[in-house]
Amino acid sequence: MSDPRRRVALMPVTATQADLEIYRRELTGYCYRMLGSAFEADDAVQETMLRAWKNADSFEGRSSLRSWLYKIATNVCLDALRGEKRRALPMDLGPSSPPLESLLRPWPAEDVWVTPIPEVTVMPEHGDPAEIAALRDSVRLAFVTALQHLPARQRAALILCEVLKLPATEAAQVLDSSVASVNSALQRARATLAELPDHQRPSEVEPENAELLERYVDAFQRYDMKALLALIHEDAVMTMPPFELWLQGNIDITAWMVQPTASTCAGSVLVPVRANGVQAFGQYKPDRAGGYQPWGLQVHEATDGKFSRFTWFLDTGALFPLFGLPPHLDEKP
Numbered sequence: 001m002s003d004p005r006r007r008v009a010l011m012p013v014t015a016t017q018a019d020l021e022i023y024r025r026e027l028t029g030y031c032y033r034m035l036g037s038a039f040e041a042d043d044a045v046q047e048t049m050l051r052a053w054k055n056a057d058s059f060e061g062r063s064s065l066r067s068w069l070y071k072i073a074t075n076v077c078l079d080a081l082r083g084e085k086r087r088a089l090p091m092d093l094g095p096s097s098p099p100l101e102s103l104l105r106p107w108p109a110e111d112v113w114v115t116p117i118p119e120v121t122v123m124p125e126h127g128d129p130a131e132i133a134a135l136r137d138s139v140r141l142a143f144v145t146a147l148q149h150l151p152a153r154q155r156a157a158l159i160l161c162e163v164l165k166l167p168a169t170e171a172a173q174v175l176d177s178s179v180a181s182v183n184s185a186l187q188r189a190r191a192t193l194a195e196l197p198d199h200q201r202p203s204e205v206e207p208e209n210a211e212l213l214e215r216y217v218d219a220f221q222r223y224d225m226k227a228l229l230a231l232i233h234e235d236a237v238m239t240m241p242p243f244e245l246w247l248q249g250n251i252d253i254t255a256w257m258v259q260p261t262a263s264t265c266a267g268s269v270l271v272p273v274r275a276n277g278v279q280a281f282g283q284y285k286p287d288r289a290g291g292y293q294p295w296g297l298q299v300h301e302a303t304d305g306k307f308s309r310f311t312w313f314l315d316t317g318a319l320f321p322l323f324g325l326p327p328h329l330d331e332k333p
Contacts, residue, residue, distance in 0.1 A: 016056070017049075017053060019065060020049055020052050020053065020056075020065075020069065021049075023065075023066060023069050024045060024049070025121065025122055025123065025124060026122075026124070026164075027045050027048060027069060027070070027073050028041050028042065028045050028117075028121050028122050029122035029123075029135065029138075029139060030070065030073055030077075030159060030164065031044040031045055031048075031073055031076070031077055032117050032122060032139065032144065033138065033139065033143075033144055033147055033155075033159050033163065034074075034077040034081070034147075034152070034155060034156060034159065035077060035080060035081070035087070036086070036087035036088075036114040036115070036144055036145065036147070036148050037087060037111075037114070037115045038115050038116065038117035038118070038121070038322060039115065039318070039322075040080065041117065042121075044073065044076045044077055044080060045073070047076045048069065048072045048073040048076050051072050051076070052068070052069055052072055067166075067170055067173060067174055070160070070164075070166075070174045071173070071174045071175075071176075074156050074160075074174055074175060077152070077156070078152050078153070078156070081152040082152075085109075085112065086148040086149070087111075087112060087113060087114045087115075087145075087148050088112060088113065088114060088145060088148060089113065089114055089141070089145050089239050089241065089246075089311070090107075090239045090240075090241065090243070090244050090245065090246035091199050091200060091237055091239060091246050091248075092145065092148075092149075092200055093107070093112075093244060094244065096199075096237070096246055096247055096248040096252075097245045097246065097247065098252065099247055099252045099253075099255040099256035099259065100259075101259040101260060101261055101262070103245050104243050104245050104261070105243065105244065105245070106242045106243055106244070107241075107242055107243070107244045113241040113242060113313075114141065114144055114145045114148065114241075115241075115313065115315075115319070116141065116275045116276050116280070116297060116299045116311075116313055116319065117139065117275065117276060118273070118274065118275060118322060118323050118324075119136070119139075119274035119275060119276070119277060120274065122135075122139055123135060123136065123277075133207070135163075135277075136277030136278070137277060138159075138163045138277075139276050139277050140202065140276055140277050140278065140301060141276050141299055141301065141309070141311055142201075142202035142203070142301060142309060143202040144276070145200070145202075146193055146196060146200060146201060146202050147159070149192060149193070149196060149200070150189050150192055150193070153175065153177075153185060154185045154186075154188055154189040154192070155189070156174075156175060157171060157175065157182050157185035157186050157189060158185075158186060158189040158190070160174060160175070161182065161186055162186070168182045168183055168186075198235075199235075199237050199248065203303050203308065204303065208278065208279060209302060209305065212231065212302055212305065212306070212307075213279055215227070215231060216228075216231055216300075216307070217270050217281070219231065220268070220270060221267075221268065221269060221270060223257070223265070223266040223267065223268075225254045225257060225258065228254055228257070229250050229251070229254050231306055231307055232250035232253060232254070232306055232307050232310075233250065233303070233304075233306045233307065233308045234249060234250055235248060235249060235308075236248070236249065236250055236253060236306075236307055236308050236309065236310065237308075237309055237310070238252075238253045238256070238309075238310040238311075238312075239310070239311050239312070240296070240311075240312045240314060241311075241312075241313055241314065241315070242314065242315065243314070253310060264285060264286075265283070265285045265295060266286075267285070267286045268283050268284060268285045268286070268292070268295065269283075269284050269292055269329065269332050269333065270282070270283055270284075270298070271283075271284065271325060271329075271333060273297075273323045273324070273325065275297070275299050275323065276299055278299065278300070278301060280297060280298055280299045280300070280323075281297070281298040282294065282297055282298075282320060282323065282325040283295045283296045283297070283298055283312070284328075284329050287328070290330070291328055291329050291330040291331065292328070292329040292332075293328060293329075294316035294320050294325070294327065294328070295314070295316065296312040296313055296314045296316065297312070297313040297316070297319045297320070297323065297325075298310070298311070298312055299311045299313065
């Protein structure tokens with residue numbers, strides 16, 4: 001069967017709304033990598049589609065429809081990033097802390113954090129397994145957060161050339177730039193990422209480890225710190241946006257989990273979802289009124305058979321509906 005994207009790309013004159021919708025998922029992934037926010041990415045894609053639809057009659061086929069859309073999406077993202085602070089995770093903003101609940105305080109700004117994104121909004125329904133694995137790797141939290149260290153145009157050049165595999169000539173057209181400028185931006189972007197500290201630099205991840213995930217769910221739901229300790233790398237990091245505190249080391253992470261507030265998570269249940277290319281979990285802790293109430297969205301990463309990054313997103317009011325998670329559980333699923 002021929003690729004529908006190629007059929008659309010060769011259309012010579014105009015583009016219909018259905019033609020544009022074919023690209024929504026990959027545009028959402030692009031805007032998410034650029035902006036670091038699922039909600040801002042959705043807004044950017046909506047604006048891209050609106051601008052494309054309004055100007056559909058002006059699409060004359062001198063470039064592919066895909067490149068034309070990426071050019072619009074890039075301009076939308078560059079406009080959104082103009083003058084804005086970059087999004088981040090707590091380890092990008094200060095040193096790690098000891099596992100003391102007295103240090104727990106929210107960051108003053110509400111819109112500073114990288115947010116997770118449902119996999120279904122950015123992954124193709126079908127495709128080559130190797131390509132899908134690479135795309136999953138490119139929306140991991142560690143990679144998306146590292147991208148936020150780059151100036152906007154360098155970020156765009158890196159995503160276009162190294163994630164989306166556009167030739168430098170096509171990326172230059174998307175960026176209204178020259179091939180030499182694109183290659184220069186790529187070199188500077190790579191150098192910046194290579195200079196990031198270890199705890200900010202994305203590491204190579206292994207294929208999803210079903211046994212490790214099963215052991216984690218069992219240990220966490222039993223709240224067995226000894227079992228959890230064995231599943232976490234010695235230098236692993238843990239963050240809990242919107243709190244600025246972050247921890248490093250499996251000893252500190254498990255010590256934190258038995259602090260007074262954190263220990264109320266004992267007896268929690270985990271509901272699986274897909275986020276940022278990995279198996280994630282909606283965590284519900286026991287509700288005094290009965291059942292289980294939302295506590296956080298867990299998006300973790302593993303390397304070499306153990307967990308290397310723990311991220312709990314605690315804005316359940318915004319994130320649980322985004323991931324289709326219920327507002328309350330009456331009983332264990």
